[in-house]
Amino acid sequence: MKPRVQITLTPLQHNNLRLVAIHFGANDNVKNHVMAFDDVRYSKTYSTFYTVYHENVINELFDHFRDKGWYVDYSGFKSNTSKSNKKIEFKDNYKLPSLNMEKLKELEGFKKWLQQKRFSQNTVHTYVEVTGLFLRYLESKDIASLSTRSIEQFNYDFIFKTKKSVSYQNQCISGIKHYFGFKGLTTEGIEIERPKKDKKLPTVLSKGEVRAILDVTTNLKHRTLLSLVYSAGLRIGEALKLRPNDIDTARGLIKVKSAKGRKDRYTLLAPSLVPLLESYIAHYRPNSFLFEGRSEEAYTQVSARQVFKKALSMAEITKYATLHTLRHSFATHLLESGTDIRYIQELLGHNSPKTTMIYTHVSSTNLSEIKNPFENL
Structure with a gap:
């Protein structure tokens, strides 16, 4: 190995x-x-x-x-812990005991099994990682068998007590259940209740804030990347997987290949963005990917997040926002301009209109039409 x-x-x-x-x-x-x-x-x-x-x-x-x-x-x-403390500190994953070679080979087989089922790279990595932690946890507790009880123990000690997110908890449960399938073990009777996710409304930037972010971003590559993410409503992973021939300037469209759910779709290419995009391509001459790092590899998400974080700071925008906020803002601004929500759903690549409907809750246009009862006092 x-x-x-x-x-x-x-x-x-x-x-x-x-x-x-x-x-x-x-x-x-x-x-x-x-x-x-x-x-x-x-x-x-x-x-x-x-x-x-x-x-x-x-x-x-x-x-x-x-x-x-x-x-x-x-x-x-990390802060030093007392040497006399014999308890396992689950906040530090790497203090769990290491797996033996047999288990490591088994995890590698699990990884290939997931890949053959065409899970995304991120999902494969997450499922293998959480399953590895689960197996190491069983080792630390001297638990020999896989059971509902062992998952519940792991769920409580590793997830609940350490205040992991609801999303991470659901990923852990999904990963472990797939591992059971890989091992040929039945999951009948294994009913681990999944916590419901908090229904939080997305943060949305105003058009003025988006303009300010782009205005302070003077680096040609960075400005083009942020402009494209916003103007096409792209997930950052989708933007970084784009290739030069995915840009169709004649039709004013961008082809997003193998997006979430392994679906292709088309989204908008803003006409006013074309000169910036052409200038970027002429200067950087991307080959494999539209946005490349070193050695013609795709630009990394970490680097892209740092670009956005710096732009937020320079634009003096204090509200919490991420690159995905640009996608939320794109959808909300379309809705506010009167675009039918079914078209927005298609542009974003949502499976269900219910997912897209969340933007009706953050659209200032709809809210502004409501007459405040305070005015009638």
Whole structure:
């Protein structure tokens, strides 16, 4: 079995500046991926790659390397626990016991089984990861058999007590149930109640806020990427998978291939965006992907998120927003301009109109038509 790549993140202090040192074995592919992370530099003094420390950088680095399925040791940034404490700290996944070679091979087989069922890459990675944690949990508790009870114990100790999100809890349950199927075990009688997700309304940026974000983004690639995500209502993963020939300027359309649910669809190409897009293509000459990082690989989601975060800060927008907020804003602005919700559903690639209907709750047009009773007091 090919050895798993390990990345180690450690604190580094230089001239009163907090840094994150990034250590890894000699490997050109790993080196290129490390360098693809924004603001990474190499220190000859310390003989290591590093980046500046900030509140979210460890999570961003973890996501950056997780995309490759690599092991990330960031224990140097965790508070020290008492050595006399014998309890397993489930907030730190890596303090669970390691799996033996037999179990690792089994997990690899589970991964291939999921891939053959054509699950998305992200779903495969998540299911394998949570199943691995489940098996390590069973090892820590000396539980030999797979059962409803063992899942319930894992659910309580690892998910509920550590305050994992509802979404993550559902992913864990789904991953473990698929593992049962892989093992040929029946799931009859295994009724783990799934918690209902909170019905939260999406954050929406005003047209003025979107304009401000684009105005402060002067880098040609970054401005084109953010403009395309908003103007076409794309998920960031869809935008980064686009290829140059997916852009149909003659018809004013963008073809989104193998989107969520493995469906192709067409969405809008704004006419006013075409000059910017053509200028970007002429300058960067993308080959494999429309937005490329180094070595013609697709631009990473981590880098894209950093671009958006920087633009938010420069535009002095304080409301919480992510790249997906641009997609929400696209849909809401279409609804406010009078576009039929069935067309919006098609442009977004939603299976059910119920999903698209959420934008009726955040549309200011509909709300503004309601006469406030305060006016009649």
